[in-house]
Amino acid sequence: MTASHLKIEDLHVAIEGKEILKGVNLEIKGGEIHAVMGPNGTGKSTLASALMGHPTYEVTSGKVTINGEDVLDMEVDERAQAGMFLAMQYPSEISGVTNADFLRSAINSRREEGDEISLMKFIRELDSQMNFLEMPGEMAHRYLNEGFSGGEKKRNEILQMMMLKPSIAILDEIDSGLDIDALKVVAKGVNDMRSPEFGCLIITHYQRLLNYIEPDFVHIMMNGKIVLSGGKELAHRLEAEGYEWVKTELGIETEEPTEA
Amino acid sequence: MTVELNLAVNRDAVAERATRLGEPAWMITKRQDALDLAPTLALPKVEKIKIDGWNFTEGSTELENVTGLTADIETLVGENRDHLLVTRNGQVVHAQNSEAANGVIFTTLEDALKNHADLVEKYFMTEGIQVNEDRLAALNAALMNGGTFLYVPKGLKLTVPMQAIYTLEQEHGALYHHGIIVADKDSELTYIENFVSYGDAPHNVNVVTEVFVEDNAKVLFGGVDTLAKGAVTYMNRRGVVKQGGKLEWALGHMNDGHTVTDTKTHLVGNDAFSDTKAVTVGRGDQKQNFNVRTDHFGKGTEGFILIHGVMKDSATSIFNGTSMIHHGASKSNGVQTERVLMLSEKARGDANPILLIDEDDVMAGHAASVGRVDELQLYYLMSRGLSRKEAERLVVHGFLQPVVSELAIDSVKERLIQVIEGKVK
Ligand SMILES: Nc1ncnc2c1ncn2[C@@H]1O[C@H](COP(=O)(O)OP(=O)(O)OP(=O)(O)O)[C@@H](O)[C@H]1O
Numbered sequence: 001m002t003a004s005h006l007k008i009e010d011l012h013v014a015i016e017g018k019e020i021l022k023g024v025n026l027e028i029k030g031g032e033i034h035a036v037m038g039p040n041g042t043g044k045s046t047l048a049s050a051l052m053g054h055p056t057y058e059v060t061s062g063k064v065t066i067n068g069e070d071v072l073d074m075e076v077d078e079r080a081q082a083g084m085f086l087a088m089q090y091p092s093e094i095s096g097v098t099n100a101d102f103l104r105s106a107i108n109s110r111r112e113e114g115d116e117i118s119l120m121k122f123i124r125e126l127d128s129q130m131n132f133l134e135m136p137g138e139m140a141h142r143y144l145n146e147g148f149s150g151g152e153k154k155r156n157e158i159l160q161m162m163m164l165k166p167s168i169a170i171l172d173e174i175d176s177g178l179d180i181d182a183l184k185v186v187a188k189g190v191n192d193m194r195s196p197e198f199g200c201l202i203i204t205h206y207q208r209l210l211n212y213i214e215p216d217f218v219h220i221m222m223n224g225k226i227v228l229s230g231g232k233e234l235a236h237r238l239e240a241e242g243y244e245w246v247k248t249e250l251g252i253e254t255e256e257p258t259e260a
Numbered sequence: 261m262t263v264e265l266n267l268a269v270n271r272d273a274v275a276e277r278a279t280r281l282g283e284p285a286w287m288i289t290k291r292q293d294a295l296d297l298a299p300t301l302a303l304p305k306v307e308k309i310k311i312d313g314w315n316f317t318e319g320s321t322e323l324e325n326v327t328g329l330t331a332d333i334e335t336l337v338g339e340n341r342d343h344l345l346v347t348r349n350g351q352v353v354h355a356q357n358s359e360a361a362n363g364v365i366f367t368t369l370e371d372a373l374k375n376h377a378d379l380v381e382k383y384f385m386t387e388g389i390q391v392n393e394d395r396l397a398a399l400n401a402a403l404m405n406g407g408t409f410l411y412v413p414k415g416l417k418l419t420v421p422m423q424a425i426y427t428l429e430q431e432h433g434a435l436y437h438h439g440i441i442v443a444d445k446d447s448e449l450t451y452i453e454n455f456v457s458y459g460d461a462p463h464n465v466n467v468v469t470e471v472f473v474e475d476n477a478k479v480l481f482g483g484v485d486t487l488a489k490g491a492v493t494y495m496n497r498r499g500v501v502k503q504g505g506k507l508e509w510a511l512g513h514m515n516d517g518h519t520v521t522d523t524k525t526h527l528v529g530n531d532a533f534s535d536t537k538a539v540t541v542g543r544g545d546q547k548q549n550f551n552v553r554t555d556h557f558g559k560g561t562e563g564f565i566l567i568h569g570v571m572k573d574s575a576t577s578i579f580n581g582t583s584m585i586h587h588g589a590s591k592s593n594g595v596q597t598e599r600v601l602m603l604s605e606k607a608r609g610d611a612n613p614i615l616l617i618d619e620d621d622v623m624a625g626h627a628a629s630v631g632r633v634d635e636l637q638l639y640y641l642m643s644r645g646l647s648r649k650e651a652e653r654l655v656v657h658g659f660l661q662p663v664v665s666e667l668a669i670d671s672v673k674e675r676l677i678q679v680i681e682g683k684v685k
């Protein structure tokens with residue numbers, strides 16, 4: 001088994017009693033990049049949030065393991081310690097806590113007491129990653145995400161990923177709200193992480209991101225399930241034709257959005 | 261109304277003690293009158309918590325003599341020992357005043373009553389806090405067993421901070437401390453005080469501090485209180501600011517026991533200015549009431565109040581902020597903000613901003629918020645690997661940051677960050 005292996009089996013998730021995920025199966029191994037696409041409201045963010053342990057998402061059944069360890073048994077911070085990372089669709093803002101202070105605490109949380117990263121080393125690494133992501137240095141000293149533009153927040157999520165070096169990263173609409181240059185920068189960040197020790201799940205609506213980050217697998221999610229999986233050509237077809245053909249081909253009845 | 265206070269001392273004992281200390285006759289009379297008055301006065305007015313049951317007076321005013329500086333005190337002392345006053349159990353153990361040659365008086369009140377009695381008489385509970393304000397103020401005058409007198413003469417602008425550390429180190433002891441700080445006309449001073457006590461055994465700390473900012477003088481007042489869980493504390497601080505004077509309070513209410521504080525500023529002169537910044541962290545089952553008030557009397561006065569408090573565990577804190585613009589104080593501006601963050605279900609916080617305006621041509625504003633910690637923020641931080649505790653710690657620092665970062669005195673800022681760290685751990 002590789003050092004990075006996330007396995008999701010028959011995952012069911014409910015929010016406030018309403019079932020959103022209805023049996024998701026997915027396996028992500030080190031070196032692989034998976035893309036999940038699908039219409040709005042089909043449960044993509046729900047999958048990401050449930051995997052990370054978001055408090056309002058209730059896993060009703062199923063199994064998730066990372067490198068053989070039971071993820072669903074872990075607290076949120078333990079999941080991160082185990083190597084998981086989620087770039088959120090809507091990152092929180094934390095007033096009064098600088099980006100740099102936060103990142104340093106996050107890095108140190110993975111290290112033993114007494115073995116904290118030295119300030120010099122931290123600054124060097126932060127500087128170089130921020131350079132790589134073309135972020136102005138002052139953003140390190142701004143309060144975490146406070147007043148950041150949509151695109152700046154996304155870039156900041158990627159910065160965190162690069163500093164924390166997870167083994168499995170889930171990127172939820174990391175491309176939304178990004179201008180074309182920012183999109184390239186973010187893609188550069190993800191590609192830089194590519195290695196046999198790194199597996200990635202990219203949630204996106206647009207083929208364009210996948211031009212820059214070439215996925216090994218593309219999955220289509222509908223009604224809380226992965227209904228179709230394939231290679232990157234699947235994304236091209238979606239871009240060209242939309243989701244109608246998937247429904248017709250698979251005989252899927254989409255729920256009315258208002259229906260409970 | 262008269263209550264039975266069951267004090268261990270009577271008029272004679274008060275006079276006997278004051279005489280033994282060599283206090284002037286007017287002081288002895290003042291003490292005795294205050295003692296008689298106390299049972300007829302009410303406790304300080306608080307909102308939404310009951311303090312009747314708190315034992316403000318059980319501690320003994322006879323405190324053991326201790327000497328030297330403890331390791332704990334050493335950590336509070338900055339670089340400069342030559343403008344430092346330390347009292348332990350109300351008695352002086354270190355007193356250095358490098359500015360004496362320039363006419364600065366920085367000494368215990370006991371000493372000032374012997375050597376500068378006229379000055380003390382001018383300021384002791386005259387224009388500032390009144391003996392009959394509440395029962396605990398009266399008891400402070402009657403039972404005072406510790407105190408400070410700081411006087412900076414006209415025109416002298418001190419650049420070094422005058423620091424003071426006051427400890428109470430006796431179970432079932434009571435410290436009645438009276439501080440007087442005077443910045444004479446056109447002078448400037450920075451004064452920093454730390455009140456410290458230890459242990460869970462009951463003890464009492466009753467502090468009255470009067471700060472006088474004469475015409476065009478400027479005072480930075482920093483206070484970090486870290487009284488222990490066993491302490492029942494009454495902390496009454498008053499500023500009187502004359503024409504063009506400026507008073508900035510930078511306060512850290514970091515006690516672990518039940519606490520009532522009053523921080524009031526009277527802007528009596530035209531164009532007087534005050535800024536009150538305070539932070540607090542409540543934990544355990546302590547209850548605290550913080551009254552902060554600015555009274556605008558002079559024309560063109562400005563008063564700002566900014567308080568942030570964090571409540572953990574089942575701690576309760578009530579913040580009452582009042583800006584009172586009196587008739588005649590035209591062109592004045594009163595602004596206040598109180599914010600409370602609760603970290604647990606059982607914590608309670610309340611913020612009551614009050615604007616009282618008796619004049620047309622003024623500006624005033626207030627903002628208040630009381631809320632629980634945002635679970636999504638904690639989730640976000642934890643998703644990066646921080647433990648819940650560490651995530652809370654960051655959120656708390658972030659919440660207090662707007663006040664802490666604005667404190668005018670660096671050493672107070674640093675000390676506070678340390679104490680906050682210890683309290684949110
Ligand atoms: N707190 C909530 N309460 C009730 N329903 C919710 C809640 N959060 C999400 N949902 C519902 O769950 C469903 C799935 O939402 P989710 O955010 O996972 O969709 P998505 O696939 O990420 O959509 P998008 O592409 O728009 O981001 C939606 O119908 C949404 O309205």
Ligand SMILES: [Mg+2]
Pocket residue numbers: 044045046089172173
């Ligand atoms: Mg989504």
